[in-house]
Amino acid sequence: MLFKDQVDFVRQHIKKNKLRVFMTVLAATMGCAFLIVLASIGFGIQDTMREEILQDQAITEVEVYPNENEELNLEEIKTVPYVGAIVQRTSMDIMTSFHLENRTIQGNLQLTDIKEEEQSNLKLSEGRLPQNESEIIVGYHFAQNLWTDAERAKVEEVGEEEDLPKGYEKSIIGKTVSLSLQPYDSEEAFPEQWDFKVVGVTDNPAKDWIVDQSILMDKSWLPELTGAYEANEEGIPEDFTYTTTKIYTSSLEHVKSVTKDLKDMGYNVYSVSEQLEQIDVFFMAFKIGLIFVGTIAILISSIGIFNTMTMAVTERTREIGVMKAIGASPKLIQRLFLMESAWIGIIGTVLAVVISYVVSYLANWLLPMVVGAALGEDGLEDLSITFSLIPWQLVVLASAISIGVAMISGWRPARKATKIDVIQALRQEL
Amino acid sequence: MIQVKQVNHTFLIGKKGKEKKVPVLKGLSFDVKQGEIVAIVGKSGSGKSTLLHTIAGFMSPEQGSITVNGQETANLNETERAAFRLNNFGFIFQNFQLMPGLTAFENVELPLKLKGISPKKRKASVGQMMDKVGLTEVGDHYPNELSGGQQQRVSIARALITNPPILFADEPTGSLDSETEQDILLLIQNLNKTLGVTFVMITHDEEVASIAHRTFKMRDGELVKEDVL
Ligand SMILES: Nc1ncnc2c1ncn2[C@@H]1O[C@H](COP(=O)(O)OP(=O)(O)O)[C@@H](O)[C@H]1O
Ligand SMILES: [Mg+2]
Numbered sequence: 001m002l003f004k005d006q007v008d009f010v011r012q013h014i015k016k017n018k019l020r021v022f023m024t025v026l027a028a029t030m031g032c033a034f035l036i037v038l039a040s041i042g043f044g045i046q047d048t049m050r051e052e053i054l055q056d057q058a059i060t061e062v063e064v065y066p067n068e069n070e071e072l073n074l075e076e077i078k079t080v081p082y083v084g085a086i087v088q089r090t091s092m093d094i095m096t097s098f099h100l101e102n103r104t105i106q107g108n109l110q111l112t113d114i115k116e117e118e119q120s121n122l123k124l125s126e127g128r129l130p131q132n133e134s135e136i137i138v139g140y141h142f143a144q145n146l147w148t149d150a151e152r153a154k155v156e157e158v159g160e161e162e163d164l165p166k167g168y169e170k171s172i173i174g175k176t177v178s179l180s181l182q183p184y185d186s187e188e189a190f191p192e193q194w195d196f197k198v199v200g201v202t203d204n205p206a207k208d209w210i211v212d213q214s215i216l217m218d219k220s221w222l223p224e225l226t227g228a229y230e231a232n233e234e235g236i237p238e239d240f241t242y243t244t245t246k247i248y249t250s251s252l253e254h255v256k257s258v259t260k261d262l263k264d265m266g267y268n269v270y271s272v273s274e275q276l277e278q279i280d281v282f283f284m285a286f287k288i289g290l291i292f293v294g295t296i297a298i299l300i301s302s303i304g305i306f307n308t309m310t311m312a313v314t315e316r317t318r319e320i321g322v323m324k325a326i327g328a329s330p331k332l333i334q335r336l337f338l339m340e341s342a343w344i345g346i347i348g349t350v351l352a353v354v355i356s357y358v359v360s361y362l363a364n365w366l367l368p369m370v371v372g373a374a375l376g377e378d379g380l381e382d383l384s385i386t387f388s389l390i391p392w393q394l395v396v397l398a399s400a401i402s403i404g405v406a407m408i409s410g411w412r413p414a415r416k417a418t419k420i421d422v423i424q425a426l427r428q429e430l
Numbered sequence: 431m432i433q434v435k436q437v438n439h440t441f442l443i444g445k446k447g448k449e450k451k452v453p454v455l456k457g458l459s460f461d462v463k464q465g466e467i468v469a470i471v472g473k474s475g476s477g478k479s480t481l482l483h484t485i486a487g488f489m490s491p492e493q494g495s496i497t498v499n500g501q502e503t504a505n506l507n508e509t510e511r512a513a514f515r516l517n518n519f520g521f522i523f524q525n526f527q528l529m530p531g532l533t534a535f536e537n538v539e540l541p542l543k544l545k546g547i548s549p550k551k552r553k554a555s556v557g558q559m560m561d562k563v564g565l566t567e568v569g570d571h572y573p574n575e576l577s578g579g580q581q582q583r584v585s586i587a588r589a590l591i592t593n594p595p596i597l598f599a600d601e602p603t604g605s606l607d608s609e610t611e612q613d614i615l616l617l618i619q620n621l622n623k624t625l626g627v628t629f630v631m632i633t634h635d636e637e638v639a640s641i642a643h644r645t646f647k648m649r650d651g652e653l654v655k656e657d658v659l
Contacts, residue, residue, distance in 0.1 A: 005543045016531060322527045325488065326588070327516025328544050329509045422488040426527060 001332055010339045013312065021344065024308040028348025029355065031301030032402040035294025036356035036390060037363075039398070042287035044364070044389040049279055051386075053272060054252075055206060060084075062247040062258050062271040072245055072267070080261045082254035083247050085119035087112060090222060090243045094229065095182045097189065098215065100175055103146040103168055107138070109179070111219040120248040127173045127200030133220050136177075137200040139212035143172040172198050181228060190232045194221075291397070298402050301348075302409040309341050309413035313420075320417050321425020330418035337417050341410020345403040352402065353395055360388040431596065431628055432462040437484060437494030454480045455491060456651040464595070467622050467629040469639040472648035478632045479600055481648070485630070486519060486598055487511040499595065516544055520589030520627075524601035526581040528573040528588075534580075535560065535569035538587045545592060556591065563587045563617065579610035586617065590627065599631045603638055615641050 001009075014021050053059075066072045077083060089110040096109040114130050122129070125140060144167035147155070151165040176197050182189035196217065205212050222241070229236055247262075249255050256273040263269050313320070320333055367387045437458045442449040454477045462468045470478050484491040487503050496503050498518060506514060521527075528537045538559055542552045560566050563583040573581055582602065589597055602618070603611040619641050622629055631642065639645045647655040 001544055002546050002548070009543075012531060318527075319529055319531075322529065323540075323544075324512060325486075325515070325521055325527070326541050326544065327512050327514075327519075329512040331509060332544070423483055426523065 001328075006332075006336060006339060009336055010343060013316075013340060014343065017312070020308055020311070024304045024344050025348045025351070027301040027304040028298075028344055028402065028406060029351040031294075031298040032349050032352030032398055033355045033359070034297040035291065035401065036352060036394060036398045037359050037388065038294045039287055039290045039394055040356065040360050040388040040390045042283060042290045043391055043394060044360075044386040046279065046283040046287075047389045048386045049283075050276060053275055053279070058248075059252055059272045060249050060255055062249065062255055062262065062269060064245050064247060064262050065268040065270075067266065067268065076265065077247065077262065080258055080265075082249045082258050084250060085116045085121075085248045087116045087120050087246045087248065088219075088243050089216075089246075090219065090241050092225065092229075093184075093237070093240050093242070095184055096215070097180050097182065098142075098146075098177045099180070100146055100168060100172075100177045102148050104149075104152075105142060105146045105213060107142065108214040110214055110216050111222050111225075112216055113219055114216075117216065120246070123203040124200045125203045126171075127198070130199055130216075130218065133218045134196055135199045136196045136218075137202060137216040138172060138177075138198050139214040140202050140204050141211045142201070142213050142215070143168045145211070145213050146172075172201065174198065181225065183229075183233065190228055192228045192231075194224075291401075294398070295401055295405075298405050302405045305341055305344055305406050306409040306413065308344070309337060309410045310416070312340065313337065313413045313417045316417075317420055317425050318428040320420045321422045321428070324420065324422050325426065333420075334414045334418045337414035338407060338410055341414070342403060342407050344410075345406025348406070349399045349402045353399070356390055360390050363388045431464045431466075431499065432485065432630070433495075433497040434461070434481075434485065435459050435495045435497075437481070437491045437496065439480060439484065439491045439493075454651050455484070455494075458494070458651070458653055460646060460653060460656075462596075462628060462630055464628055465622070465626045466644060467618070467631065467642045469631045469633060469642035469645045470648060471633055471636065471639045471645055474634055476648045477651040478634075478648055482598055482600055482630070482632055486521070487515060516541065516592065518594050518596055520592070520594040520597040522582070522585050522589050522597065522599040522602045524604040526573070526578075526585045526605075528581055528584055530573055533570045533572055534565055534576065534584045537573070537584050538591050541588060541592045556587075559587045559591050562590075562621075577610075578606050579613055582606060582610075582614055583617070586614070586621070590621065590625070593625075594627070596628045596630065599629060601633055602631065603633070603635070611638070 064072065064077070074086060077086060089112045091108065091110055096107055097104050098107050118129055122137075124137070127137070130136060146168040147165050151167075155164065174197065176195050179194045179196065180189040181192070202212060202214070202216075226236060226240065229240070247258060249258050252273065255271050259269050259271045259273050323333065324330070364387050368385055437455050438453070439455040441452045441454055443452055444450050458481065470481065472478050480489075483489050485496055485498070485503075487506065490504055494504075498514075501514070503511065503514065528534075529540065532540065535556055539552050539556045542555065547555075557566075560569055563586055565580065565583050565587060568576060568580060571580075573584070576584065582605075586602075599618070603614050606614060615638060618629060618631075621627055629642075631638070633639055643659050645657040645659075646653050647657070
């Protein structure tokens, strides 16, 4: 029998029982749509969390720490594929105050290698990178936290977060600030002062709550600054300096491989890919759970397909007998019935996919509003929360499950059709 | 063309565990030659249909051998039997056994579809066949819109459409009035003459048997008499 004739044959039978087939398709649709929508929540929340992580951090950054009492072997690290800039920032265990006119700030002084910072694509909101040792870059919030003593006293007195003083409102670029050092346990600052010219301001941090009042200074100052400590105090304490090492790569994919390689070298590594991996593992389990629950819905709907097909076979016993008598092979009979149940599965799945996308779209549009209204906040709409996301892999998986289950549930009725005895069937009343 | 040798068959009837053995075919042997019309006559319950079912391959006899066109049919599997039927046999049933959802034309077309013939060729040969059996007018009628005689013509056309060498007919006129019966018998005789098709016909009606070249009489599962025209 030509394939086209087989399709015609199946279509004719479906037409004859439109309502029954429609109800069965409806059940299959509901089962499959339930699976897709349910699982899409897992995909959606995972996506939101990934986005959150990727947005908030320098995603191509890998932090690496040596084990206790060990040092990083930078030469070795440089041999790792995809390692770009290696930025080492060193801070000192001492209060570092910067002064401009009558204003001061306790900044977070970081001694670094400007060349490497440049290679790591350090972004500035203003100005340029330093070109010599007397030039520095300051954090985004440096100027607005440059307060006079009166302003600082007022903030400490009121303790209110609102109405913070505006700080230094003129452009900080090109201004000369002076640095003084003062140990945390001392009343007096060291007499030495150093002047620096501010040439750049770093980019606004991704997270609202980060206050960046750091100062990036060339690392060649380290001996002089520690020298000042030695001159004023007895000896340099252990752990006076603290160094963080960040490795930059060109893409997130490379972060993954660099993280792995460094771990294999025995270092302590921390990167986005680490975090993402943990999230992915968690959500893999979560999604499997959701798909499992959704599959149960499909299994329930498959009972309908089983019923419909069993009835179809019973109703057509005589016709099947005639077909067999005039020479239709059992294989053909089986195929015709399997095609019918597959058709139900396929139409049900196609409808389910369409419906799922609509539901998903509506959920992403309406839910933030509903939740926002319920919480009495209207800021929620601005947050780009994805509640439901349907990647093509989910569509493929759900379709495979749905159509597969439809065919499995049509299997027994189809087998039953092939077993029909010609003589008994022909004896049936018309 | 057909050789039947020492065919025996016993049915088990009654409840499980308390079955009774009913021998229905008892060592039957006969031959059918090419181009013949053979009638098997006998009272109801004498085993005629069962005999036909074994030859047609709807069931296997317990014992004995059946050879059709030199092919032993008893040891074919279900799929092979179906293919063998499609290529060698046509069937005419007492109650026509047409597909209610198909038109007369489509009913005749069905065996060609099973054989995988292209729609174009199908249309041509079905058209010719409808002509031959005198159904040109009612091609697009459904079976329930046709008279008994017309339905039997459709079923004859369906049986002949694949040009099988052998046609089986189980009480072909059993559901028809005597006038229509004559029409159908004439048609069978005519087709036998013009196409050379071999007919194996079952009937309990001596009148129907009169068109046969040879007649076998069955009683209680045995052949008791052979008449040659
Ligand atoms: N499937 C079956 N199971 C049990 N007995 C059967 C079956 N088919 C036929 N018989 C019995 O076999 C005998 C012959 O039946 P059948 O071949 O139909 O006779 P006929 O066609 O000559 O009227 C009858 O007694 C009938 O009851
Ligand atoms: Mg009979």
